[in-house]
Amino acid sequence: MLVTERRERILALTRANGTASIADLAAQLRVSEMTVRRDIDLLADEGVVERVRGGVRMRSAARTVAAPVVSPERRAIAEAAAALVEPGMAIGISGGPAALALARELVQVPELTVVTNALPVSDLFSPPERADAPYTQTVVLTGGVRTPSDALVGPVAVRALEHLHCDLVFLDVHGLDVQAGITTMNLLEAETNRALMAAGREVVVLADHSRWGVVGLTTVADLGDIDRLIADEGLDDDARTQLAAHVGTLQIAPLD
Structure with a gap:
């Protein structure tokens, strides 16, 4: 099985x-x-x-x-990631708890186009009730296999991404490892996340310190494919050294 x-x-x-x-x-x-x-x-x-x-x-x-409880580490990462987003951008957001925390930080950013395969993220960016409120466009990747976390994955989602272009793509990950790279437990999710990464001008990975050293079933991409990795202060010095040698930029989000 x-x-x-x-x-x-x-x-x-x-x-x-x-x-x-x-x-x-x-x-x-x-x-x-x-x-x-x-x-x-x-x-x-x-x-x-x-x-x-x-x-x-x-x-x-x-x-x-109700909104899920967000750990201080993920909240810090989400706030740091949100600071990279400017009005008018087109951004991609994957499924996952850190990605959902980021989405909650971005709901008030005007004229934002969001490309996502995560239904909980899509739900946050529904059209406003008031005509004078900022309007956020949302592109949902329809079709495909629905995962337990309500993400749509598979060939249909991959094909939809082939012709989309994002300024930033934010990717929540299951695990990070020097040899295995970015990993996930879902084969179809790996395929879809690779397509999402390819659609972005810059790939930003969101990973709290507990993700370091975790190896999932399949590799999504190498660490070298990460333009920016946002982690929290719980990441130890050895991990920081190894990651800084492989990713484009390692950003540590300070805890309040």
Whole structure:
């Protein structure tokens, strides 16, 4: 069973009863409890489920509508990334919690064109209710496979990106590693993120310090393909040295 299929099964089993235990999920999926915990951690980071003692539960409707809790590190990264955006720009934003935090920082920027394959990001940039309010254009990559984090990935999204051009592309990543580069757990997401990167004049990666040393299932791109990497102060000195030697610019976002 592929990783993406396993996580879809976890979601389906959890949705059926509202909650599920790690032991039951491991038994039904025939994998270790550690594997299930890792899957749950990723799904929780994406805001799809909530961790509970010994298991997982679906987020309630009220919690889903509310803005997710953003860590101080991701908030600092989002604020630093938002400072790069100017009115009138065309920008690309991937799926992921850091990317969504950035989108929330940008909703008031006027005349901004947003290219995104993330449905939660798209929802933030809906037309204003008042005619005199700043209007933000949104391009949603329609079609493709919908991931647990509500991103649209696959060949349809890739083809839509082939003829688009962005001033900046902001990419949220699952992991960063010197040998493996930028990685993700979803093969189709890797393909789509590569196309999103190719559409940008400058690629800005958003990654808090916990992403360093994490290696996902497949490589999206090499570290050398990153024009600017925005991380937080939790990144240790050794990691900073290694990353600075490979990426175009390493920017450390200060915590308040």
